Amino acid sequence: MSGFDVRSLDEVRRRSAAIIASIALSVILLIALIFSRFGGDTPASVSEPQTAPVIEASAGDTAIALSRSEPQYTITPVESLRDLEHAAFYTDCVACPLDTQTIVATVPSGGTLAGVLNEAGASGGDVARAVNSLDPVFEVRRLRAGQDITVYLETPRSAEDNEGERRLSGFSFRPAIDRSITVSRLADGSYRAREMTAEFERELVRSSGSITTSLYVDSLAAGATDRIVVELAGILAYAVDFQRSIREGDRFDVVFERFLDSDGNVMRTGDILYVMYAGRGDPLEYYRYESEDGQIAYFNEDGESAQRLLMMTPINGARLSSHYGMRRHPVLGYNRLHRGTDFAAPRGTPIFAAGYGVVERADRFGSFGNYVRLRHSNGFQTAYAHMQGFARGITAGARVQQGQIIGYVGTTGRSTGPHLHYEVHHNGQSVNPMALDLPTGRTLEEDEIPLFVAERDRIIDIRDSARNAAETGDAAASRIVSAEGTPGAQ
Template sequence: MRFAKKVSYPAILAIPLVGGAVAASWSSAHFTQSFGGVSSEAPGTLAPGTLDGGLSGADPAAEAFSVVPASGPAAAASQPEQVAALPRASLLRLPAQGEIEALEEAEAPPPPVTRQITVARGDTLMKLLIGAGVDPTHAHQAVTAMEPVYSARRLMPGQEIDLAFAARGAASDDSASDDLGPLLAINFRPSRERDIEISRAHPDEDFAANAVDRPVARQLAYAQGTILSNLSVAAREVNVPNPVLVEAIRAFSFDVDFQREIQKGDDFEFLYEIFVDEDGLRVRTGELLFAAMTLSGSRTEIYHYERPNGDTDYFTPEGTSVRRSLMRTPIDGARLSSGFGMRKHPILGYSKMHKGTDFAAPRGTPIYAAGNGVVEVAARRGGYGKYIRIRHGSSYKTAYAHLHGYAKGIKSGTRVKQGQVIGYVGSTGRSTGPHLHYEVILNGKQVNPLKVTLPRGDKLKKDELAAFAAHRAEVDRQVSIAMGGILMVQKACEEAEVVEQGSATDREC
């Protein structure tokens, strides 16, 4: 008689002999075992068996087998009966490695099912997740877990989001017919510098959110150009990023009237930082390290420098800050539309003293505080419309008129810093179009903002000049290398050594 039992391997084989009984224990991967009939050998010995494949049973963890006692009444009574006998251990054939791997692969759970969704205008993350088949409770749990790392309100139209679901069944060729299980993960890249991951290993676990910073490399980029119409157009032609251009205009605005002093044929040079990802794509810009402008044959150079106390500013080669107490043009990219002095008023129709400078710009263009000070007035004021006046020390005040609106937090008594946004260009009050009317008031009297002599900023102390001179020499060296057409690369390491392009990729931080 033959019969089969199915058990699991690796086997833990235990054959303790207690009172004439033999026990065996088995576990793990499956195989089949066949046994022969009653042994013809002497009572009390194990009958030989042949292993075909594996024992199988409802509980393969433990099986007990009896043998015929060597003598006594029990032996006589059991001789005619057919009994099960264990095969000799030496005859066990274990499954081959390939069989084990095939069985394990067959038992492996199906891979997660993935989906990709795209944010459209007006979408919320909850709405998108539920629309993609996520259980509302799981969607809420995932969004709540994400909030400390990244706010769902910051998602922008066009953002792609990858989802992973546990699969209840094997995926078919038609992905729409996949049987989606619970949500396992959400992944997206809000910027080239960062990935957001919300995941859990098992549907019964809580979601965990992580922001993963992607590696970026620091590069020094150099741009040189000739102005044919204006600085903005010339800078764009040599691919100067807009933040770098704005920083250069602000740094030079203390000395240069960009509306009147820029002439055709003037030159500029910029050395600035950019940060790129592993694909070489620019992630963001850094500091403007050096800038030079040659206006009507006169060259002006400025260097970005961090002082020992942590303050940063732009300095001349002699170590004097370019920053003055007040900015002559507290707005970027505007056109001078009307100067200081007598003129025919465009609305009243008669000649009238124009006690400020007008800068034409699109509605909503930011307006900056011309210097550090305290807001005296932030309210409507007759023909000025929406109006701001700032007090700078005991002698100077500045005024800004025809605003479209005020920046957040700007009101009477607010302390502001030079360059801080205080309002936005508009056309309120007695105005024919959007522009900024800007006034400088010296000892209670309006003066020409473009001609008034303004005090210089700080000068580096004697004990700072040596360090600044070394810094300036290094920047000059970098400019000299860059003028040769080499894009200098620095790895984001502690040792910030300037190297030629390409060689940094072989160095590890």
């Protein structure tokens, strides 16, 4: 054997020894890892792989108890949005690899949950089983456009895998600010849905101030939210014309509920308990009252309802362009009685039913163009002319709710531009819509008055001790988080 051959043989022997030593070392390390993982002499048995731990948040922020006896789905209370996010997936998916890829997708207009999952790359069979697993906790048809869906997929092992369908590990989404739904793949390839709800701390706060710019802007500056301002305006809409009557220096005051998570984030707002507006004339004050039969309304200190038979104005954000009374007609050119009030507004602006009633007609009506007339109680009728079109369902004989959209501003018929011509008739005679002394809505029964007075006094005590909504906590505590986890206006 040549010197070259001997050296080659020695080299082979050395390499073989190195390989054997490497294998032995790997086995030793593997055994050590197993013992450290499962507790030495008593390795944990992995029984019932189809079930996953239930998460039950304690009064603390992070204390979690685990249990393996549970139904196919559970509703588990947690205490913060962070809990919902952290518990959403990995605590439930016992069949998912550690290298799961996360994709956040948004449901498009006209889209479906199955379409979102398919678009993310999940296989069709997985998608069907996963979506069907939602039935016990969520109606898929209620999924709305714009909803964010967090999709979990197995990470591709190669470029070829990345181009095709991948196994769906699960998905999660938050259909409401206090509700999280998670679907996870189990060991047998089926999917399980879980619903978790957040429990928030309730507090009563007060937003008050004076008008310097507008009720909307100044209320927000005083700690109210978009939703609270809209509801505030709705309560006062029967007595205050916010497009024309509001003045600088008018005062407002509102007490309302809001709900915070354990981190102090304001998750949503609740009911308005008290409203005050001081403008022209005597201040208006209204208190929330729920009767024994569950009806909720707002009443002044004497028990008179804030609600009136008709709203002051049936359109928001409009400019009063022509009053009731004699005027020179802009098209015909001569003086005549203008039997209504004109509100100039952009084409397509919604028009509301001024009160509860029945549609008497909704059609083309001569110089009025597209026209709606409603019949209300107490001998009142309201009419709406020059509309661009009618809202869905507005036909003769249909019943409408106060504030319901019945049509949209246009310029049909004899008209010089987009506007609403609004008329009110009482017992067949036209009357000035802006000078009506309208009957109130619901009246409290005699035996309800003591109950209302007690509730009114309770609300006054709350008002006097409520914290200022604009000064509670720091900026983070004043932040409103929407159902998708972004700043919003709940």
